[in-house]
Amino acid sequence: MANKRLVTVIGATGAQGGAVVQSLIQTGKYQIRGLTRDAKSEKALSVAKLSDQVEMATCDINKREDLERAFKDSWAVYALTNFSIQPEVEIQQGKLMADVTDSLKIPYLIFSTLENVDKLSNGQLNVPHFTQKALIRDYIKEKHPNLKVIYVQSAFYMQNWQNRSKPQKLPDGTIVFASPLDQKATLHIGDADDTGPIVREILENPEKLVGQDICICSEEICFEDISKVFTKVTGIPSISKTLTEEEFRGTTSFLPKLIQDDLFYMYKWFEQYGCFGKHKDWTTGKQLTHLNTFEDWLKKTGWKGQ
Numbered sequence: 001m002a003n004k005r006l007v008t009v010i011g012a013t014g015a016q017g018g019a020v021v022q023s024l025i026q027t028g029k030y031q032i033r034g035l036t037r038d039a040k041s042e043k044a045l046s047v048a049k050l051s052d053q054v055e056m057a058t059c060d061i062n063k064r065e066d067l068e069r070a071f072k073d074s075w076a077v078y079a080l081t082n083f084s085i086q087p088e089v090e091i092q093q094g095k096l097m098a099d100v101t102d103s104l105k106i107p108y109l110i111f112s113t114l115e116n117v118d119k120l121s122n123g124q125l126n127v128p129h130f131t132q133k134a135l136i137r138d139y140i141k142e143k144h145p146n147l148k149v150i151y152v153q154s155a156f157y158m159q160n161w162q163n164r165s166k167p168q169k170l171p172d173g174t175i176v177f178a179s180p181l182d183q184k185a186t187l188h189i190g191d192a193d194d195t196g197p198i199v200r201e202i203l204e205n206p207e208k209l210v211g212q213d214i215c216i217c218s219e220e221i222c223f224e225d226i227s228k229v230f231t232k233v234t235g236i237p238s239i240s241k242t243l244t245e246e247e248f249r250g251t252t253s254f255l256p257k258l259i260q261d262d263l264f265y266m267y268k269w270f271e272q273y274g275c276f277g278k279h280k281d282w283t284t285g286k287q288l289t290h291l292n293t294f295e296d297w298l299k300k301t302g303w304k305g306q
């Protein structure tokens with residue numbers, strides 16, 4: 001283990017980082033340092049138990065000294081930030097990650113980003129959890145031009161339907177995918193677990209991909225086809241329902257207004273520009289490795305809509 005390259009993974013107990021840890025273990029090539037706010041938590045201990053290639057370390061990504069300790073001796077860092085309604089919090093996390101990576105002369109940083117919705121929509125749409133990540137990327141490019149960074153961009157996770165965008169079940173058993181999206185709107189979607197294979201492929205030959213954006217997106221699919229694919233795979237009747245803004249705000253009334261706005265305008269961004277903007281090649285991840293389509297994911301998980 002001592003001779004293996006060390007890859008440090010932020011968010012190792014979460015969706016993206018957890019998938020990265022799993023895939024890197026399978027290669028048998030790396031020592032993996034997974035970061036969490038509490039290395040003794042049940043979640044963290046269950047990740048540590050996966051393999052003796054994994055060590056879990058406590059690190060608060062808001063603190064420079066924690067990042068310095070956690071990133072030390074890494075060959076590569078997988079970095080993501082957490083959305084905060086205070087923009088400066090998320091932006092500061094990302095800046096710190098890049099500053100520390102550069103100051104410790106870590107060879108590669110893989111940074112999870114998204115697009116600048118404000119700029120690309122000419123100020124028409126405000127989706128801070130996207131734009132904040134893009135502003136971090138601008139900062140990295142400007143302040144750390146020599147840092148070797150590969151950017152990944154996750155599409156809308158299919159897993160969102162299992163938690164934050166859970167469909168309703170009607171009394172007759174029909175599953176209702178409800179979003180403020182036109183039936184013909186194109187959704188870019190991806191299996192969050194595919195973050196793992198993508199990072200594994202990037203690390204096979206990082207030099208080739210330095211400076212590039214890799215989209216973790218398996219397909220673009222019309223909103224109306226989500227329910228059709230669901231029914232085809234599961235045999236359960238299903239519809240895609242377009243919510244008005246008022247209906248959407250009703251279903252998300254438990255969230256602070258700022259977050260409701262962020263999510264509502266995210267759907268409008270998807271409708272008008274797609275997840276990655278009009279001009280980006282969303283197939284870059286698919287060109288590196290197999291990524292699960294919605295059909296693959298339904299078969300893999302056996303998810304029945306609840």
Ligand SMILES: NC(=O)c1ccc[n+]([C@@H]2O[C@H](COP(=O)([O-])OP(=O)(O)OC[C@H]3O[C@@H](n4cnc5c(N)ncnc54)[C@H](OP(=O)(O)O)[C@@H]3O)[C@@H](O)[C@H]2O)c1
Pocket residue numbers: 010011012013014015016017035036037038041043044059060061062080081082083129153154155156157160
């Ligand atoms: N949902 C989507 O469709 C989607 C699509 C693209 C991008 N994203 C972005 O993905 C990001 C979240 O990634 P995810 O979905 O992988 O996360 P997640 O499953 O929500 O888990 C969050 C992870 O971050 C860790 N964490 C939280 N606060 C931390 C702190 N202060 N210091 C250190 N670690 C901390 C948590 O670890 P502990 O709890 O163990 O401390 C956990 O591992 C967000 O920025 C979101 O905007 C989401």
